Amino acid sequence: MQDKNPEDVSDELLNSFVDHQLTSEERQEILSRLKRDRVLSDRVCELQHLKEMTRLAFDDIPPSRLPKRVIEEPRSLPRMVAAAAIFCLGLLLGMVGLPQWGNGEDRNGQTASARNDSLTKVLVHLSSADEAAALNTLGNLEQMLAEYRSKGEPVLVEVIANGGGVKLLGPDTPAIAERIAHLSASYDNLSFAACRNTIEQLQLTEGARIQLLPEVKLIDSGVVEVIRRQRDGWAYIRG
Template sequence: MNQEKKFSDEFINAFVDDQLTLEEKQQVYAQLSSDETLKWRICELRKTRDLVALAYKEPPMPTRGLAPSLGKRKYSLGVAAGLALMVGTVSGWFLHQTPAPTTLSSARLAAGDETAKVLIHVSDGHVDHLKNALDEVESLMQYYRDSKQTARVEVVTNGQGLSLLLANVTPFAERVQSMQKKYPGLSFVACQNTIERFQQETGVAVKLLPGVIVIDSGVAQIMRRQHQGWAYIQV
């Protein structure tokens, strides 16, 4: 079967729109490690979605969440701009003077690399969304374990997604720590920019769950990993 048509356009659209079941998404995740065409198709479709989102002057405001101060319009616009930069959708667009990566090099895995490398981006702080994100991460990790494939998976949180890793906020502390112990190749990452912004706006010191890695910028980390050949998935 032609690799390009292994998944129909409708199926890929449903994947990007988060309309598939966990089992169906698992099929896509498994194929991403070795299918350059599939990675290109998904990246191009995400690019289109981001451009559409950027067309709105006022992005939809979250009506609920664990960290409401992170939902201010100015921050939502910053996240939208970061996403556009991350996938290289706007030529000449810069954020903190960081150049946008090219689409193909961002999605390409290193040739001959037998270790699956996946970055999963979480920026939504709604409880049901966070639960779904953890379900998908665990499903992916279990798949790699069952197939005896070595994998490195990073869950990068920024924006409201930081709620997942806040020790005094998240309802998923035990689950996150359990997953860290169960899957050695899994790491949870928090954005320093988001942490600083949260502390400035609320005056509350941020306390993260044990074992969480702090990086300078969620967007910058995504760009770095894409340049290093990691697959990128937003949940």
């Protein structure tokens, strides 16, 4: 059975999938989702085709004006179309045997019918190291939490950071650290999480040592958690 809403997987995640920027575990999560959702599979195929056709546009630019990487990796139209076709065929044929999602239970063993439908669940995804944008997101988040509190309406919010976003959840960005400390002390229905995969990758590629704030918990994969939350009906906000 297909998911009712194939749009709940963000374009950012699909772009990362198509560009092979995910870990094996993260790709497994998305492939499993694609196996169950034909509409979502079509979105991925269209995205792959669009990327290939965009690369094709470089063929009309004189070589002297092309970036070196593009000059060294020329692609003909037949080759590009074939690549897109093979990619989409792989989605249809290569996903057989992947595990299905569970029997309707979430990670805590709670069935969908047992969840409180009146509870609004919001996922905020931070994937950029843009401090100004993150501060703006946290400001909007505080306004939303205050509004729900004033109306007596239940809401649960989780902020998940991966990519460049994990760099904002440490003491090196004091303005954000202060805002997170304030929000965490004011709202017990708000949590922050950082991706372990990203942190380990930054340590390997940049030699960076990421120190997280005490209010931030560590999760194995930010992308996997985002997909799970969206699957469970959480509203998605890209920070």
